[in-house]
Amino acid sequence: MTETPDQLTIDTPEQVAIRFPIAGIGSRFLALLTDSVVQGIAYAILFFIFFLILTSAPRLAGMIVDRAGEKWLIAAILLVVFLLRWGYYTVFEAFWNGQTPGKKLCKLRVIRDSGRQITFFESLTRNLIRAVDSLPGFYAIGIITMLCNRRSKRLGDFAAGTLVVHERAAEPPLWGGSASRTITAGAFAATPAPPPIVDPYAVDLPADAVARLTADDLNVIDHFFARAIDIDIARRRQLAERLAQQMTAKMGIAMPEGVTPERVLESIARILRGIRR
Numbered sequence: 001m002t003e004t005p006d007q008l009t010i011d012t013p014e015q016v017a018i019r020f021p022i023a024g025i026g027s028r029f030l031a032l033l034t035d036s037v038v039q040g041i042a043y044a045i046l047f048f049i050f051f052l053i054l055t056s057a058p059r060l061a062g063m064i065v066d067r068a069g070e071k072w073l074i075a076a077i078l079l080v081v082f083l084l085r086w087g088y089y090t091v092f093e094a095f096w097n098g099q100t101p102g103k104k105l106c107k108l109r110v111i112r113d114s115g116r117q118i119t120f121f122e123s124l125t126r127n128l129i130r131a132v133d134s135l136p137g138f139y140a141i142g143i144i145t146m147l148c149n150r151r152s153k154r155l156g157d158f159a160a161g162t163l164v165v166h167e168r169a170a171e172p173p174l175w176g177g178s179a180s181r182t183i184t185a186g187a188f189a190a191t192p193a194p195p196p197i198v199d200p201y202a203v204d205l206p207a208d209a210v211a212r213l214t215a216d217d218l219n220v221i222d223h224f225f226a227r228a229i230d231i232d233i234a235r236r237r238q239l240a241e242r243l244a245q246q247m248t249a250k251m252g253i254a255m256p257e258g259v260t261p262e263r264v265l266e267s268i269a270r271i272l273r274g275i276r277r
Helices: 024-056 058-068 070-095 101-105 120-127 139-146 155-160 217-231 233-251 263-277
Strands: 003-005 008-011 017-021 107-111 160-166 182-184 188-191
Touching: 017 160, 024 101, 024 107, 024 139, 070 120, 070 217, 101 107, 107 120, 139 155, 155 160, 155 217, 217 233, 217 263, 233 263
Parallel strands: none
Antiparallel strands: 003 008, 008 017, 107 160, 182 188
């Protein structure tokens, strides 16, 4: 794992370098501002609904105050505020690919230090400590902490082992195809117009052998192609050959002859996507 002041590079076990541009204070502030606006709108809607209930049913409101007490009513309001304030970030980041609406708009994402997607526990940890980062106001502690480390991590990120990065635009597949096409074992099926358009460079691989690979294997291949443009040609050829040999070994077949390793990886990825649909 290597890093520069604005970029983190993680070497996977397959020796594929994955680069993550680290998000700075400016972009994270814009995402926070957007999320604050979204939360403000949610607060306004909820309290407006609560106000309508009380004004439309004054007797019911009196019964609530008299029987349950003002303390319970205040506790309920505080619970709703707490869930919106902290649950908003926790739930979105844990179940929405490390993004809140603000982060998605600003093309940011929270990941683990290893480069993998964060879990609910990590999202909960980093967002509970947001209360400390926001002290004494305007996220002063969080900003000072971010300025004091190369990864722009606040205290919540240190506690959870996470960091915020910029998302890179998805790059088109090297073979010039599209994920929306119908995939068959070793060929592109042109839909809906016949006759089928067959990829002349496709590799004929047995689908039952490809089915032995997992979603993690497909992710490794996708990462390789997504970053291939940044890799030196000689190094890229070596990595492709190593990955192709690893994949064919897992599949229990020999490395196809007469084709480049990248073509083998492309065909494996196509067939895997078709199987997982």
